[in-house]
Amino acid sequence: MLEEKVDIGRWYPIQIFCELLDLDWELGGRRDPNYMQEEGEQAAERLFQSGIYQQLNYAERVERVRARDALLRQAKLITTITGTLYHFLEFQVRLDPESGGELEIHYGNAAAFSEALRYTTEGFMNQIHKRQKSPAQWASKRLRPDLVVFPLPLPQRLKSGT
Secondary structure (H helix, E strand, O other), X not given: OOOOOOOXXXXXXXXXXXXXXXXXXXXOOXXXXXXXXXXXXXXXXXXXXXXXXXXXXXXXXXXXXXXXXXXXXXXXXXXXXXXXXXXXXXXXXXXXXXXXXXXXXXXEOOOOOOHHHHHHHHHHHHHHHHHOOOOOOOOOEEEEOOEEEEEEEOOHHHHOOO
């Protein structure tokens, strides 16, 4: 398997995939989160170029959202890409009820989702935003061993709107 080219669009056993990512992060990136974020950006760019995911084509074409419900629908659609790649995850897209100013994507059942993969996913999601000409940046945090949350601050125009 080490001699084969890794194709981000193919399915791999998550444990082996994470071990390879962790090795790359350790040796190539010296455990710098920015290194893995850049890897995620490059992976997203390759998938944009391949044209195999309609969701990415949609993400690039879609107009700027004007309401929070449209933002939620768009985030749910884009999240289906992650669901295709990581079928074991459970997803929830929601507005943070406490802050009222963040969109959150929850990855449940995420114990196998390594830290290297978490940072790679941030980069992947941020590359989608770059393609949409959005300055917004995703971050992530592991709240429990089995739960990773990706918050995104809402623009002011969406904080109090519907």
